[in-house]
Amino acid sequence: MRPSFRIDATDGTARAGTLTLRHGLVPTPVFMPVATRGMVRLVPPATLHELGVSLLLANTYHLALRPGADVVAALGGLSAFTGFGGPMLTDSGGFQVMSLGGTVDDDGVTFRSTYDGRRVRLTPEGVVELEERFGVDIAMVLDVCTMLPAERAALQVAMVRTTEWARRAAAARRDEAQALFGIVQGGSEEDLRREHASQIAEIGFDGYGIGGLAVGESAPATLAAVAAALERLPADRPRYLMGVGDPYLIAHAVELGVDAFDCVAPTRLARHGIALTSQGRLALRPSRWLGSDEPVDPRCGCSTCRTVPRGLVAHLLRVDAHSAGALLSVHNLSFQLGLLRDLRAAIRAGTLAGLVRALDEVWAPSWRSARTEAAPDR
Amino acid sequence: MRPSFRIDATDGTARAGTLTLRHGLVPTPVFMPVATRGMVRLVPPATLHELGVSLLLANTYHLALRPGADVVAALGGLSAFTGFGGPMLTDSGGFQVMSLGGTVDDDGVTFRSTYDGRRVRLTPEGVVELEERFGVDIAMVLDVCTMLPAERAALQVAMVRTTEWARRAAAARRDEAQALFGIVQGGSEEDLRREHASQIAEIGFDGYGIGGLAVGESAPATLAAVAAALERLPADRPRYLMGVGDPYLIAHAVELGVDAFDCVAPTRLARHGIALTSQGRLALRPSRWLGSDEPVDPRCGCSTCRTVPRGLVAHLLRVDAHSAGALLSVHNLSFQLGLLRDLRAAIRAGTLAGLVRALDEVWAPSWRSARTEAAPDR
Incomplete structure (x- = not known):
């Protein structure tokens, strides 16, 4: 079964839809709680069910280091391992690697494990492979995330690499039942967001993340960048504004046509x-x-x-x-x-x-x- | 409404009964989870309901220091304050004062608050008053708890004080809708347990705690001391073996005729x-x-x-x-x-x-x- 997205209703540019994924249906727009290391901190998965959580995010970076994708795969994948059972998404680990001080080269990123200092390498292909072993419903590609404020030149370098990595991730994909989402970068420069959205959309993904926002810029800048990216993303695919939990931003991003959000803010x-x-x-x-x-x-x-x-x-x-x-x-x-x-x-x-x-x-x-x-x- | 206890079935010396308390019915024998500071650590009260908890223990010592009985009383008592809603029991604080190094004199105990070092005084009358302000279903009297092993002479001094304090607690009681339980001491000396049980039973309480056990002695010694105390406690009143959570001890104490238990062990x-x-x-x-x-x-x-x-x-x-x-x-x-x-x-x-x-x-x-x-x- 291939993942699919159906739009059930629209209101202006906003849409209410249904994601059909391997582990179940997800009504959109949707908010994903964050189970960084396999559990939303202090909130058992049974409680997530009672709360009506329909899509849960976990962290490729952390879970690949501990307990490792082999362990998760052997236990039947991340939905079984976490006890959530329902649809799950993993981010690519790119954000963690950048924020925790990894080194980026054309081929991938190198960083030291926060657990044991071991040198670890992530490549676009390696991340897709990890996420396929996790058996998640939605896998995010490895991207280069730039902290804001940033020079245009730095944003452009990150965009070039992210696009190239997105192509490699798409080519590395094996599991057609797993949705693979590309990620749009470009900082808060609207023209760069447009340009990068076009590049990523051209590769063709099941859905699109809008990354590298809400990292220090103002709310109007966030929303302008989102609007610019959305202009060039296919309307029939789900669009996910990554790492955003503020109710103000969520409401306005939904109005613009965003379908999914995640953030640790509610539990933090x-x-x-x-x-x-x-x-x-x-x-x-x-x-x-x-x-x-x-x-x-x-x-x-x-x-x-x-x-x-x-x-x-x-x-x-x-x-x-x-x-x-x-x-x-x-x-x-x-x-x-x-x-x-x-x-x-x-x-x-x-x-x-x-x-x-x-x-x-x-x-x-x-x-x-x-x-x-x-x-x-x- | 006065609290009451009905025995519904017996098997040898064991009994299954029903405690009728201000905030509801409690089937016995019962295990009380421990909400030391007002919540069972990491387990929300809604989860306690799902688990079928019928009686919850909280700690007079800790709650009297933080947030204080005035705060709890103003919010409608401990069952409301904790969100449990159902029947609650408070221990007297005597165990904490002893284990945390209080000074005992004939009139009461003096200790320094673990929170701010402030000098605090607990008397038998003061504890009853605190527990009445907490509005709990079952209040335990202030007792003198002796760590084991202990000299007979030390146990006897503690018994004399505990009996005198039990009389004072019974006399200080105002709230007839709140069950007041006496506490039997005597260490692991069976004759002392018999003697002290007789003294405490003679004062007359709604139920009886068996305290100062499972504090270092062997399991056979615990059970022998329990059996000795039970010989002299009225069969028509509930008997509560304090601070015991081990399944082996619970099973055998139930067989002897004990009706209630508490322990932090399951959550710790x-x-x-x-x-x-x-x-x-x-x-x-x-x-x-x-x-x-x-x-x-x-x-x-x-x-x-x-x-x-x-x-x-x-x-x-x-x-x-x-x-x-x-x-x-x-x-x-x-x-x-x-x-x-x-x-x-x-x-x-x-x-x-x-x-x-x-x-x-x-x-x-x-x-x-x-x-x-x-x-x-x-």
Whole structure:
């Protein structure tokens, strides 16, 4: 069975669709929680099911180092290994290699393992092979990700390599049941995004990642770059804005026509005592919440909001932070999945513009104070 | 409404019963997970419900220091504060004060807070008042707990104080809807246990704790001391063996007529990578499990065993130990609750002796190698 994508409804340039993948169906637009090392931190896979997670991201870099693709393959692939069972996507490891200080040459990247300092080599072909052994539903090609701000020349070098690597990845592919997504780079230069999107689209992939964004640039710059890339990406293929979890960016990117997102922010913020709520971000560490019997978000129906008061969360943040993180991770993921559910429903109902305006009232201000927290920090 | 206890079935000296408490019914014999600081570490209260937890223990010492009884009372009491909602028991704090180095005088104990070094005083009356403000279903009196081995003279001094404090606690009680349990001390000297049980029973409580056991003595000594105490405790009241979680001790204590247990062992062992299984303890850290697609316990139906392979747990123990702890805590609690469910069913069916023999085949050997891990280490 080949993976496929069907658009079920549109509202302006936004689309609601269905990804048909090896391990199941994924309604889009979709948010992927991040199971970096095989598990969303502190959130068992059974809880992901209860939350309605339909697509889960894991990290090629980390899993290739520990426990290794052989182990994962022997246990039946990543969906079985993680206990999630449903559709999974792996990023290529490129982002980690860049952010952790790898050396790029024309053929691939070399880096030292964060676990044992061992010298490791990733090539476009090697990454496809790893991801095929992981048996994931969606594999991302190895790309060259550039931190922003960056010189145009540096962005262009990265684009040339990324395009060449994308060709090699496409040629190396063996497993036709696994979707392979190309990745568009180009920084926040709109013309470069257009140019690179054309190059990657020309190679032909099952879907397209838009990478290297939300890494330090402003929100308008992010969205302009996304819009530029989308102009040159085929409308009948899924488009995935990588590493973006901010509700403001998600809402506007969905409006532009993006179909998928991932970010560690919901669970990372949770572990730092920050809740995502219908009123915006809520820091639960301040002592005033110790006396509060309100739920974390009175408008949320997740198991955390159904059971515990803010007072318990504030208390646990002081005396047992991991337990507080477990409670808030459930809530934040529930919030994020609810956001995407609302966006899908609005597209189907033709009411997306109104929903985006309402979300702006809550989430646009966060860009003034908290921009860095949306960085793709897996 | 006054708390009550009904015996529904007996098998020899063992009993299956029902505790009727302010926040609900508790089938006995019962195992209480330990929510030391208000949450069972890494296990949200919603998960406790799914596991069928009917009675939850929290720690007076820790909660009185942080966040304080005022905060808990203002939020509606401990069942509301913790999000558990169901029946709760608080220990008296006496064990913590002793184990953390408090000073005992005739009137009470003085210690320094583990949080800020502040000098704190606990008296029998003060503890009852704290527990009434917590609004728990079962309050334990303040006792003097003696580490074993101990001189008879030291045990006798502790008994005299514990009896006097029990009288003062009974006199200080205001809330008749809250069950108040006395505590029997006496170390592993059977005659002292008999004598002290008589003293505490004479004061008259809603139920009786058997304290100061599983603190270093052998399993036969524990059970002999339990049997001696039970001889002099009223048969129509619930009897609670404090701080004991070892399946071997639980099975034999149930056979003797004990109705309730608590221990941090299931969740503490989980955080150290040890699973309780139908085949005994299983250490999941060894690298041979990295390649295993078996569930943690093939005979278990908990969400961890239904979803993840041993390979994932072994991997996470290396790279994300808290997530592994979350998975194994669910399993170990499920195992422990299942053990008590099996014991209740066997009492009702009149087949307890056979079940205890079967459990002995798995669990008796653990006393040769792992005795200390059953210590009441909350």
